[in-house]
Amino acid sequence: MNALFQKSSKPILALLIVAMVLPIIAPTYYVQFASKAMLMAIVAVSLNLAVGYGGLVSLCHAAFFGLGGYMLGFTSSDSAGASIWLSLPVALFVVAAVAALIGALSLRTRGIYFIMVTLAFGEMLFYFFHDTKIGGGSDGMYIYFKPEIALGDLTLIDLEDARAFYYVALACLVGASLLIRMLVKSPFGHALAAAKGNERRALSLGFPVFWIRLAAFVISATLAGLAGYFSAAQFGFIAPQMLGWHLSATVLVMVVLGGMSSVLGPIFGAIALLGLEEVLKASFEHWKLINGLLIIALVFALPGGLQQMASLLIPKGAAPEPDLQSMPPKEAVPHV
Amino acid sequence: MSEILLKATALEKRYGGLKAVSGVSIDVHRDEVHAVIGPNGAGKSTLINLLSGDAAVTSGAILLRDRDITSMAPQRRAMAGVGRSYQKTTIFADATVFENVRLAAQAHGGQPLRMFGGVAKDGNVNARAQAAIDEVGLTHRSQTIAKSMSHGEQRQLEIAMVLATEPKLILLDEPLAGMGHAEAARMIEIIHRLKDGRAVLLVEHDMDAVFALADRLTVMADGKVIASGDPEHVRNHPDVRQAYLGHEDGVAA
Numbered sequence: 001m002n003a004l005f006q007k008s009s010k011p012i013l014a015l016l017i018v019a020m021v022l023p024i025i026a027p028t029y030y031v032q033f034a035s036k037a038m039l040m041a042i043v044a045v046s047l048n049l050a051v052g053y054g055g056l057v058s059l060c061h062a063a064f065f066g067l068g069g070y071m072l073g074f075t076s077s078d079s080a081g082a083s084i085w086l087s088l089p090v091a092l093f094v095v096a097a098v099a100a101l102i103g104a105l106s107l108r109t110r111g112i113y114f115i116m117v118t119l120a121f122g123e124m125l126f127y128f129f130h131d132t133k134i135g136g137g138s139d140g141m142y143i144y145f146k147p148e149i150a151l152g153d154l155t156l157i158d159l160e161d162a163r164a165f166y167y168v169a170l171a172c173l174v175g176a177s178l179l180i181r182m183l184v185k186s187p188f189g190h191a192l193a194a195a196k197g198n199e200r201r202a203l204s205l206g207f208p209v210f211w212i213r214l215a216a217f218v219i220s221a222t223l224a225g226l227a228g229y230f231s232a233a234q235f236g237f238i239a240p241q242m243l244g245w246h247l248s249a250t251v252l253v254m255v256v257l258g259g260m261s262s263v264l265g266p267i268f269g270a271i272a273l274l275g276l277e278e279v280l281k282a283s284f285e286h287w288k289l290i291n292g293l294l295i296i297a298l299v300f301a302l303p304g305g306l307q308q309m310a311s312l313l314i315p316k317g318a319a320p321e322p323d324l325q326s327m328p329p330k331e332a333v334p335h336v
Numbered sequence: 337m338s339e340i341l342l343k344a345t346a347l348e349k350r351y352g353g354l355k356a357v358s359g360v361s362i363d364v365h366r367d368e369v370h371a372v373i374g375p376n377g378a379g380k381s382t383l384i385n386l387l388s389g390d391a392a393v394t395s396g397a398i399l400l401r402d403r404d405i406t407s408m409a410p411q412r413r414a415m416a417g418v419g420r421s422y423q424k425t426t427i428f429a430d431a432t433v434f435e436n437v438r439l440a441a442q443a444h445g446g447q448p449l450r451m452f453g454g455v456a457k458d459g460n461v462n463a464r465a466q467a468a469i470d471e472v473g474l475t476h477r478s479q480t481i482a483k484s485m486s487h488g489e490q491r492q493l494e495i496a497m498v499l500a501t502e503p504k505l506i507l508l509d510e511p512l513a514g515m516g517h518a519e520a521a522r523m524i525e526i527i528h529r530l531k532d533g534r535a536v537l538l539v540e541h542d543m544d545a546v547f548a549l550a551d552r553l554t555v556m557a558d559g560k561v562i563a564s565g566d567p568e569h570v571r572n573h574p575d576v577r578q579a580y581l582g583h584e585d586g587v588a589a
Contacts, residue, residue, distance in 0.1 A: 187442050187458065188451045194439045197428040204388065204426070205501055206414030206443040215449075 023163040035169045037274045039227045042176045044254040044266035046223035052260030054216045055196030059248045060122030061224045066243030068225030069232030073141045081145035095225030103217035130240040140239025181263045259305020268306040338365045341535035347396035356382040358559045364535040371538045371550035379559040380539040384507045388420045389413045419503030421494045423510050429483035438465040440500035468500035488519030505535045512542045
């Protein structure tokens with residue numbers, strides 16, 4: 001199912017060590033940039049549960065991401081940071097509830113209609129925050145203090161410290177990846193992939209396809225909300241743009257770029273896309289044009305995503321086992 | 337007479353003004369193959385779809401043993417004990433034979449949607465999957481990707497998947513379609529063994545197969561049952577000869 005994790009855990013371990021050491025050697029700016037990239041990677045990894053494993057191409061995951069951020073805003077005060085023990089569970093619960101509602105309605109449609117309906121719901125949330133006074137309307141709202149991770153008066157982790165924040169983001173990314181990996185290997189994950197492979201057969205075997213998809217959709221959305229919560233904390237600001245379809249589409253590009261047939265592929269997609277932007281932005285005026293051309297070239301060269309490149313670099317035995325999850329490269333692009 | 341496992345009464349299916357199935361009643365007994373034949377467009381596939389839940393009935397009632405399954409969704413009927421094959425092979429084409437059948441066994445295992453622990457851990461599910469694969473004779477193909485097998489083997493796989501769901505009633509929609517002679521002979525043998533302890537409803541055009549397998553025969557034309565009963569009796573029924581007149585696939589095999 002996942003070559004990187006199963007066949008060769010050494011490269012992953014090496015990457016993890018690099019990620020652990022990075023904040024010690026890198027300047028603060030890059031530590032912050034890496035934190036931001038890891039939070040986007042969480043959205044990409046979780047979106048891939050719906051897109052890659054479930055065949056559910058969602059264009060409203062930014063709305064869940066943004067909603068997680070707004071929930072931090074609503075639970076923070078102007079004088080002190082919110083207590084993470086209360087504010088994070090509330091944020092995740094609200095995101096999960098909204099995702100359950102949107103999912104229950106969207107999952108009555110299939111294929112391109114599902115994409116359209118999720119897009120519409122995402123835009124509804126965008127305009128909900130953009131056109132009302134809630135959350136400061138189109139101006140957004142400031143979050144003056146980061147959430148506090150404390151026991152009584154004792155601060156366990158100070159998120160105001162960029163390096164501490166980095167490690168929290170890293171822990172979230174590792175946790176989210178392990179969770180998704182556990183899910184796709186479980187009977188639930190196999191049933192989800194079966195429904196993607198042949199819905200009619202999955203139903204006639206007795207799988208409650210609708211509920212399986214809804215569960216995957218809600219889990220995926222909740223993890224996106226988690227990333228949004230910490231992103232809002234990092235920027236100290238939340239605005240309707242964080243809910244818009246543009247961000248949803250960007251994350252989808254990360255997933256496709258990284259590779260949908262593995263759990264970790266989207267992480268590389270997220271880091272590559274954000275890294276590319278960062279480098280190009282500094283060097284060229286029309287960086288978006290070059291960025292676009294490079295992405296097109298990458299997708300053509302590596303139809304299985306960047307994780308395909310990883311399996312080329314890592315020799316023998318790194319090829320993923322052919323099973324339900326590892327579709328042939330041509331099919332690794334969503335049929336829209 | 338053996339127990340009636342499936343009892344459908346006065347089934348009707350209307351698509352707009354068209355009556356695809358009208359006033360069809362059919363009983364399928366345990367340990368028996370009940371074949372349904374008829375010219376193209378007679379409503380045979382629609383009947384199977386009504387019984388499996390893939391299509392909703394306009395009126396009528398379907399009882400599985402004593403349980404009313406008339407308005408149940410397909411996945412709930414599957415859990416109640418209805419297994420089916422489709423006219424067009426319906427499998428997980430990108431997965432291995434074993435994974436295909438394992439999924440079928442998983443759906444009817446203790447924790448079909450467990451979210452933790454890999455699938456390899458469920459010994460009971462794996463054993464039942466392997467037994468179903470052995471039963472249809474695909475043991476040597478266990479690790480083959482389904483879509484790379486021949487048409488006949490894919491149909492065998494579909495039967496193995498149905499078996500792994502441990503059904504009481506098996507609905508087979510033209511299981512021999514598109515098969516060569518040797519493949520068909522093999523499939524007939526498999527179907528013959530399926531009826532052991534189960535009820536089988538078979539829709540098929542191959543009359544050799546039908547008369548080799550059927551314990552009971554129903555003939556449909558224009559959405560209605562025109563004759564039903566013992567195969568020999570039905571074969572000589574005047575209405576049946578009438579219905580088949582002018583069709584290439586004559587009933588006299």
